[in-house]
Amino acid sequence: MKKIINLGSLNLDKVYLVEKFVQPGESIHALRYSENCGGKGLNQSIAMARAGAYVYHAGKIGKDGIRLRDCLKEAGVETSFLEETGAVSGHALIQVEQSGQNSIIVHRGANDLIQKDYISNVLEKFSPEDVLVLQNEISNVDYAIIEAKKRGLRVVFNPSPIDENVLEYKLSDVDCFILNENEAGFLAGISEFDEDNAISRLREKYPEASFVMTLGEKGSYYFDRSRKFYQEIFRVDAVDTTGAGDTFCGYYVAGMIKGLNIPERLYLASAAAAMAVCVSGAAQSIPHLGDVNHFLAARERKAI
Numbered sequence: 141m142k143k144i145i146n147l148g149s150l151n152l153d154k155v156y157l158v159e160k161f162v163q164p165g166e167s168i169h170a171l172r173y174s175e176n177c178g179g180k181g182l183n184q185s186i187a188m189a190r191a192g193a194y195v196y197h198a199g200k201i202g203k204d205g206i207r208l209r210d211c212l213k214e215a216g217v218e219t220s221f222l223e224e225t226g227a228v229s230g231h232a233l234i235q236v237e238q239s240g241q242n243s244i245i246v247h248r249g250a251n252d253l254i255q256k257d258y259i260s261n262v263l264e265k266f267s268p269e270d271v272l273v274l275q276n277e278i279s280n281v282d283y284a285i286i287e288a289k290k291r292g293l294r295v296v297f298n299p300s301p302i303d304e305n306v307l308e309y310k311l312s313d314v315d316c317f318i319l320n321e322n323e324a325g326f327l328a329g330i331s332e333f334d335e336d337n338a339i340s341r342l343r344e345k346y347p348e349a350s351f352v353m354t355l356g357e358k359g360s361y362y363f364d365r366s367r368k369f370y371q372e373i374f375r376v377d378a379v380d381t382t383g384a385g386d387t388f389c390g391y392y393v394a395g396m397i398k399g400l401n402i403p404e405r406l407y408l409a410s411a412a413a414a415m416a417v418c419v420s421g422a423a424q425s426i427p428h429l430g431d432v433n434h435f436l437a438a439r440e441r442k443a444i
């Protein structure tokens with residue numbers, strides 16, 4: 141059985157429910173406050189585990205981050221690679237509007253202390269065809285991509301949050317990109333997003349890669365050089381969209397490792413993401429596979 145190693149961020153999410161996002165020069169009262177486990181890395185590991193995959197999570201936390209380790213363990217994620225550092229844990233300040241939209245500031249903290257030798261030591265424990273999952277919230281992502289590819293691992297990259305530095309990474313070594321609209325447009329090099337244009341540019345730029353592109357209300361796509369599949373969304377009333385993208389990523393990768401076909405992966409990932417937006421918070425909103433199947437059955441849709 142192929143293994144999944146997720147080298148990713150762990151954040152303490154400080155979540156403020158607000159009527160409207162705070163504007164420059166303004167001070168506002170939060171309607172509610174909570175502190176939860178999050179970080180794109182942690183969320184994706186939990187999503188993969190809840191989708192039924194066995195996942196190793198590697199990353200760094202501070203002394204204040206024991207809760208993050210516990211949260212992964214409780215979800216059944218293997219945490220022996222996690223290291224505690226003297227730095228503060230990564231944390232995110234998240235405003236959530238009543239519409240469910242969010243706005244996030246991340247301080248990388250210990251996530252920024254992922255050194256090259258740590259990455260090499262972790263990757264050494266994995267074999268060709270195992271899968272490395274990466275997001276863009278830790279240091280030395282580029283090194284991890286190159287090293288993993290050298291060792292024959294399959295590299296899944298969710299370049300979130302995206303910035304100019306990503307364009308300097310050796311993206312030709314990425315086997316599968318998981319992108320939202322903003323990330324797809326950025327990598328495709330188009331200023332006005334148009335899905336057909338994004339798809340053809342991405343195919344041209346990275347002909348060996350496969351892509352999963354999530355477009356919010358407009359559904360999601362899988363495409364590679366020769367194939368394209370589409371999945372519509374499951375309509376729900378959103379409470380909080382934080383972590384929905386991570387839920388999608390985790391379910392997609394778990395489906396891949398479990399040998400589901402591509403339409404099945406997209407279908408389950410969309411259903412899981414729809415469920416995640418119905419619950420506040422990031423990690424805590426990620427559903428278990430059994431609950432996703434109940435959700436589907438309640439809609440008279442096929443369980444997987």
Ligand code: RIB
Nearest residue numbers: 151178179180232383422
């Ligand atoms: O994708 C959601 C995540 O982004 C949050 O959990 C927060 O920690 C930020 O990393």
